Amino acid sequence: MKYTRLTLSLIATALLAACSSAPSTDGQAAVEDRSSGAASSGIGGSGVTTVNADGSTPGAAYPELKDPKNILSKRSVLFDYDSYVIKDQYRPLVEAHAKFLVSHPKVKMLIQGNTDERGSREYNLALGQKRADAVKKALTLLGASEGQLESVSLGEEKPSCSDASESCWAANRRGDMLYSGEF
Numbered sequence: 001m002k003y004t005r006l007t008l009s010l011i012a013t014a015l016l017a018a019c020s021s022a023p024s025t026d027g028q029a030a031v032e033d034r035s036s037g038a039a040s041s042g043i044g045g046s047g048v049t050t051v052n053a054d055g056s057t058p059g060a061a062y063p064e065l066k067d068p069k070n071i072l073s074k075r076s077v078l079f080d081y082d083s084y085v086i087k088d089q090y091r092p093l094v095e096a097h098a099k100f101l102v103s104h105p106k107v108k109m110l111i112q113g114n115t116d117e118r119g120s121r122e123y124n125l126a127l128g129q130k131r132a133d134a135v136k137k138a139l140t141l142l143g144a145s146e147g148q149l150e151s152v153s154l155g156e157e158k159p160s161c162s163d164a165s166e167s168c169w170a171a172n173r174r175g176d177m178l179y180s181g182e183f
Helices: 002-020 088-103 121-141 166-172
Strands: 028-032 048-052 076-078 109-114 149-155 174-179
Touching: 076 088, 088 121, 109 121, 121 149, 121 174
Parallel strands: 109 149
Antiparallel strands: 028 048, 076 174, 109 174
């Protein structure tokens, strides 16, 4: 009888713990579009589209982020080999994004640091983090709040190009800036 109560107690505790947690969506939910037989162009082409709590899609409130004529539509800072120093040519881009973040204090950004395939996994993860942190630091020095920014390393896991060439490796050495709803 003693073991039965203990067993039931453990099962009840496990069930309550499992039921009490809900995933955080930060005001966003994934909604599947079933209006047509074809998958929509949502996340990964899976038919899932990110929707804000107010029903709008990300970027709709800030069309300048999607306008190819606007500097804010450019989201990557490229780095030299084995470096995490932001090149002078990318300073206007970082400044524009900082200005946008300052003028929209509720908007959040994820900075993903990337590397090319050369180097060990550990080295590439560390270098990717340094690149993401360099962009984050530049944005905060230009006025963006620390609470708006998160930096992560993807190392070599998310290449933009897969050829084994210098031009491809150069394209993979980058820091990508993603706004809420894009990650």
